Amino acid sequence: MSGPQLLDALLAITAVLQADQERELERRGLTVPRTHLLWVLHHGGPATQSALAEAIGVTPRYVTTLVDALESTGLARRTSHPTDRRALLVELTPRGASAMTAMASERVALGDALIEGLDPHAVAAAIQVIDHARERLERLVAEHERAQEERAESS
Amino acid sequence: MSGPQLLDALLAITAVLQADQERELERRGLTVPRTHLLWVLHHGGPATQSALAEAIGVTPRYVTTLVDALESTGLARRTSHPTDRRALLVELTPRGASAMTAMASERVALGDALIEGLDPHAVAAAIQVIDHARERLERLVAEHERAQEERAESS
DNA sequence: TATTGTTATACTCTATAACTATA
DNA sequence: TATAGTTATAGAGTATAACAATA
Structure with a gap:
């Protein structure tokens, strides 16, 4: 959601x-x-x-x-x-x-x-969320690429 | 920092x-x-x-x-x-x-x-931080533009 | 034979200026 | 006179292919 x-x-x-x-x-x-x-x-x-x-x-x-x-x-x-x-x-x-x-x-x-006006702790927590999302995304992209290579090889 | x-x-x-x-x-x-x-x-x-x-x-x-x-x-x-x-x-x-x-x-x-693997509350908090930063940025940009227009007018 | 950089060419993004047809 | 879209032109981003000089 x-x-x-x-x-x-x-x-x-x-x-x-x-x-x-x-x-x-x-x-x-x-x-x-x-x-x-x-x-x-x-x-x-x-x-x-x-x-x-x-x-x-x-x-x-x-x-x-x-x-x-x-x-x-x-x-x-x-x-x-x-x-x-x-x-x-x-x-x-x-x-x-x-x-x-x-x-x-x-x-x-x-x-x-x-970040003016923001709580430093909130900012630090947000950075962690963003970094986590980036890592998830990088893994997804790597999986996609691997799947496409396999498809390309099998064809 | x-x-x-x-x-x-x-x-x-x-x-x-x-x-x-x-x-x-x-x-x-x-x-x-x-x-x-x-x-x-x-x-x-x-x-x-x-x-x-x-x-x-x-x-x-x-x-x-x-x-x-x-x-x-x-x-x-x-x-x-x-x-x-x-x-x-x-x-x-x-x-x-x-x-x-x-x-x-x-x-x-x-x-x-x-966001798989993340706490929904942490995600919601991060969204708030990002939106806040965007609003700050938009205000800064608007100020810059106003300042430049004034400089252009005075020259 | 492989690598460094360049010439040749082409496509996409994007803008300005001038023009045609219509409002 | 102003607006909708197009032709003409140009510069930036970006790629591939062919080629020269050097390793």
């Missing part, structure tokens, strides 16, 4: 979060996948384009496009790989690094703002 | 939900905005393209593209408006209607699956 309600509540806040995020990115001249790539560089340091493709879950070809865009706006740059002459290392420029630092602290501020 | 953790938990489950949804849509040969349009037709009945543009928050031009795609896959169709010869009414085909019915019940099943 309350499961669908939880789903509705999650989808509703998700929609607002995404709209807000997109507005913030637009203000900085960024897009979602470009920001995702910068985020990976911010946390993991310089990386090859293949590694970035793997990390953000897109094709290597699309990483080329993303890095082109980030280079042209001065947020990242390509440097040569020290040992593998096929590969390129992508790294943040100082401007890219400071943009990521600013976004990280804005995100913490947003998180704090979200 | 726990605000950013709540945000993280929400973003994490959101990512899984979206990935799951996209896989489901792909299985049916649908896309997110096309499904959104079908959903509006399912709940509100036949509508003009302008009304649909308003309802799903895209330009009228893009509704043309979406309806073209839905017509070519046999899920929706255009009919003439009874009184306004400029306008077209878009409606679900029987196939479109049954696809929407199936998706609605799948969504309820997903909601139920999410």
